[in-house]
Amino acid sequence: MRIGYATGYWKQGPPPGALKAIRAAERLGYESVWTAEAYGSDAxxxxxxWGSRTKRVKLGTGIAQLSARTPTATAMAALTLDHLSGGRAILGLGAxxxxxxxxxxxxPFPKPLARTREYVDIVRKVLARDEPVTATGPHYPLPYAPPASGGPAATGLGKPLRSTVHPLRPDLPIYLAAEGPKNVALAAEIADGWLPFLFSPSANAEFAGYLAEGFALRDPSLRPREEFEVAVQLAVIPHPDVEAAADLVRPTIALYVGGMGAKSANFHRNVIDRLGYLDACDRIQELYLAGHKKEAIAAVPTAxxxxxxxxxxxEKIRDELTAWEESVVTTMLVQGPAFALRAIRDVVTGTGSLAYARMAARMFARSTRS
Known part of the structure; x- marks a missing residue:
């Protein structure tokens, strides 16, 4: 199992100790570092x-949102970062x-699958730099033309253009964040990797089936199926007390189940529903939307x-790793303070001393109590 480090969302400012943790992750052999964006900091x-202070670790957007930039602007940012980092960029995208x-x-949000397909196709055209980029739309027409349904008029002066910069890697990896069945299949069809969220090994057969549907339609010019990556962001918390460790994760689950997305359209909650927690999700969402956040957090089952x-x-984490290792997941993207990263690495990769991991778990417990 490979391992990466996720810096997470910013709050009032940059995550405290982020650079220290990133440099520690690189020193400890973590393969990649990932940022996030929602409606605050960009990815x-x-x-x-931070990448300018590292030398080896890969740099992934986890995730850059489609609607934040046009496809060509995203391609420009990715190829620029790839040049500056010496070929370490991974472009993680999500709707x-x-x-x-x-x-x-x-x-507009409708038709996210069609928009994603068009978006990725344009990004790949920019990176390939074979010819001036054109696209028929309807979501991202290049050159711009008003949609058939009406829209701002065009001057008619737009012309197909080719990037002035030669991309360092025309095949710069593109991963797609996806939670629904069709979106997961789309990732396997058109991308180089999948970024799941709230993944559970108990649902592995289900997700493997969606991926297989996409692989059956995959363009042979893309990276082979065997090189397809599944990098899941998850909490790995070595801690002497299971309930205390669960308390550190409950707020995130409550937020995504109860407060992210509309009540009638919450893709994160849909994932948890499919795991069999429909009643618990109803309760969490009801409490969260009523403003009772503490009660919503407490309603998240430890299971x-x-x-x-x-x-x-x-020892418990290492025992449970077998199910993850037998799943479609290839890389775990973890979070944590710099002092815990060695213990997390040792537990996840099955290397190092459990005695050290136990000591770090006690340190983790003390740090969360203070």
Whole structure:
């Protein structure tokens, strides 16, 4: 099992200790570092800033939102980062949800699958640099033309253009964040990797089936199926007390189940529903939307936390790793303070001393109590 480090969302400012943790992750052999964006910090700038202080670790956007930039602007940012980092960029993309897309970016959300397909195709054309980029649309026509349904008029002066910069890697990896069945299949069809969220090994057969549907349609010019990556962001918390460790994860689950997305359109909650937690999700969402966040957090079952995270004593985590290793997952993207990264690496990769991991687990427990 490979391992990467996710810096997570910013709050009032940059995550405290992020650079220290990133440099520690590189020193400890973590393969990649990932940033996030929603409607605050962007995904590319931190990678350029922090990436300049590293030499080897890959730099992934986890995720850059489609509606935040046109496809050509995203391709420009990715190829620029790839040049500056010496070929270390991974472009993670995702459609986000209607609340953010329409409420923050002022863009229409319908037909996310069709938009994603067009978007990735244009990005690949920019990176290939074989010819001036054109696209028929309807979502991202190049040159611009008003949609048949009406829209701002065109001057008629637009012309197909080719990037002035030669991309360092025409095959720069593109991963897609996806949660629904059709979106997961699309990732296997057109991308180089899949970024799942709230993944559980208990649903592995289901997700493997969606991936197989996409692989059956995959263009042979893309990377072979055997090189397709599945990089899942999850909490790995070595901690002497399972319930105390679960308490560190419950707020995130409550937020995504209860407060992310509209009540009638919450893709994160749909994933948990399919795991068999429909009643629990109803309760969490009801409490969260009523403003009772503490009660919503407390309503997250420990069993649910243990499905989508690895928590508790190092021996317990290592025992539970087998199910993850036998799943479609190829890389775990973990979070944690710099001092815990060695213990997390040792537990996840099955290397190092369990005694050290136990000591780090106790340190983790003390740090969360203070």
């Amino acid at each position: 590319f700038t931190p990678l350029a800033w 986000s949800g209607p609340q953010v897309v329409e409420g923050w970016y002022g863009q 649910l936390v243990e499905e989508v995270a690895l928590i508790g004593p190092p």
